[in-house]
Amino acid sequence: MPVAPARPIAPTATERERLKTTAYGKTEYGLRVRAQVVLHAARGRSNARVARETGPHLDTVRKWRGRFAELGLAGLTDRKRTGRPASFTALQAARVKALTCRLPAETRVPLSRWSCPELAREAMEQGIATPVSASTVRRWLGEDALKPWRHRSWIFITDPGFQPMAEHVPDLYARAWGGVPLGEDEYVVSADEKTSIQARCRCHPTLAPGQAGVLDRR
Known part of the structure; x- marks a missing residue:
């Protein structure tokens, strides 16, 4: 069975610079190998030689060489996978x-x-x-x-009026109120008491620094 000839590719100057950055920079291993395959193929080398010089299988070289010939740099990215549909909502x-x-x-x-x-x-x-x-x-x-x-106990709210009141909270987290997005000059502030630091009046006057030891000696 005759072997299909390698597809010729001719990256532009901009594409070549991006390929070099991807092939020899700090990028994901898979993308780095694909860029190296294209750079070697752009020199007119056969798929078998590119496979020997870059490491991947011959079919892998043929795949990414063809993808670049059809789509350019966009062809070197992974295609979106639909995946298994969700079984439950x-x-x-x-x-x-x-x-x-x-x-x-x-x-x-x-x-x-x-x-x-x-x-x-x-x-x-x-x-x-x-x-x-x-x-x-x-x-x-x-x-x-x-x-x-x-569990020992649960706090499970069954009040039918709870949902209308509570649904404002996730809306505010999403920066919306009544279905209308908040403006750039509008802010959401959340405040609560810290444990054992309630906002209440002091029972004793505050002492200035350095006077506590004096009172103890007296």
Whole structure:
């Protein structure tokens, strides 16, 4: 079977400078090798010789040489990968976390504390996520450091009016109010009391520096 001839490439002066910077600078190893492949190929060398001089497999040399011939420098970057589609939505994960923060007795489950297998089973019975594994539930809980099998008590807000009040907080973190972005001259200030340093009146007068020892000697 005849071998396809190496594709000729002719980088511009600007491209050649960028290739040299990438090939011999402090860059990611993969990008550095790709730039070296293109520089060697630009000298008119065969793919086999470029492979021997730069190190990657012959098919790898042929791939990046062809990508540069078609797309230029943009062809040396990795293409976006779609990846595996998400099996569960963020709402399903949030509902499982909400279930975790409730006592098993509230759902008529004869348990004193939740475990990941039991949470997965209850989530499927309630139709929250079907099917869902215990390892998936464990990963969701790990995102918020939830460990229901070690808890003593929970503060779980069930007030229906809590959400309208609390939703302003994440909006302010995103620099928005009422769905309108804040201006450049508007700021969000968060203040709270430090432990044991409450804002209250002093019971005793403040002593000037150096007088405490004098009072002790008296």
